[in-house]
Amino acid sequence: MSCCSEEKSKLIEEIGVRFEQVHQLAPLAARIYAIMILSPKDGHTFDEILSITSASKSSVSTHLNHLLQLKKVEYFTKPGDRKRYFRASTYYLKNTLEEYHVNISDEIKLIDKIINFNKTNNTQKFQNTGQIALLFREYLESQKVNIENVINKMSKIEI
Amino acid sequence: MSCCSEEKSKLIEEIGVRFEQVHQLAPLAARIYAIMILSPKDGHTFDEILSITSASKSSVSTHLNHLLQLKKVEYFTKPGDRKRYFRASTYYLKNTLEEYHVNISDEIKLIDKIINFNKTNNTQKFQNTGQIALLFREYLESQKVNIENVINKMSKIEI
DNA sequence: TGTTTAGTTCGGTATTTCCCGAACCAATCA
DNA sequence: TGATTGGTTCGGGAAATACCGAACTAAACA
Structure with missing residues (x-):
């Protein structure tokens, strides 16, 4: 994990381990979900998630889509910006x-x-x-x- | 699974699937625990568990010991009988x-x-x-x- | 004292899980 | 129109999990 404070990184891992069990998620999916929960209101882009997790594009894509499908994560867009901004579902x-x-x-x-x-x-x-x-x-x-x-x-x- | 009524076999599977998740057990361990819960008061011997699960001696031994260690299962003996009788922990x-x-x-x-x-x-x-x-x-x-x-x-x- | 009973231990293998890289695609930009 | 951006899809491989067979042991029986 790069791009994070020591505190945030540790918390991501801790939440991740728990979420693997509670929500029956693969390790990377659980980490991504944890990142979303600790994210600012305006979410994170795909690339930011890439660099925070230091996982591959394919894995991030797969697990992020899984989380979207489960409605644990949602995204929004900004006008004139092709990127999607991901965040934990409001609910x-x-x-x-x-x-x-x-x-x-x-x-x-x-x-x-x-x-x-x-x-x-x-x-x-x-x-x-x-x-x-x-x-x-x-x-x-x-x-x-x-x-x-x-x-x-x-x-x-x-x- | 042999040696069981249709109803009992199905219930063992159903409880088994759930216990894998709830108690974080391997499939066979979860099935054995389920069997114990549906067993009469006087429990089952090692051989009976073998024939109900149709698993190998080694697997039954390993998982039964794991359950004993977790205190999910206990055993008692009868005087003049070398066998152990296994049952779900009273508590x-x-x-x-x-x-x-x-x-x-x-x-x-x-x-x-x-x-x-x-x-x-x-x-x-x-x-x-x-x-x-x-x-x-x-x-x-x-x-x-x-x-x-x-x-x-x-x-x-x-x- | 040899054999059966009631398991245990160990090494290996089949299966599943988890993740990766490479190739690909669709939209935008220059 | 060719390159870049923002991803997706697919095949494969490493690692963890779950189970098995064979050899073993310790107690009891005959």
């Missing part, structure tokens, strides 16, 4: 919460299947651990509601 | 919540760094998105408290 935090919401809904569906399976096939086991499983399920439900509330609050903020 | 749901708790704490630390960075380096951007970021942070805090409460409730249940 990336809200979108992240929406991802979390889908995730939790899936997890609830799955734990319901597990609870049901053990209830009918492992009756003895269920007597012991069933209560815990139901508590876990309640937890997921309340997380879901919590997320919905925060999404609503976010929707009311003008950007 | 696996509580342990899962504790994992989530650590994860959220890390995420809070990270978002604080991001908020701070943008506050001082991208002042203009922060004016727009700062409020959203703070809402996101609040959300994380409340998730954390929520998890703590559920862990406490779980601790009070006798198994």
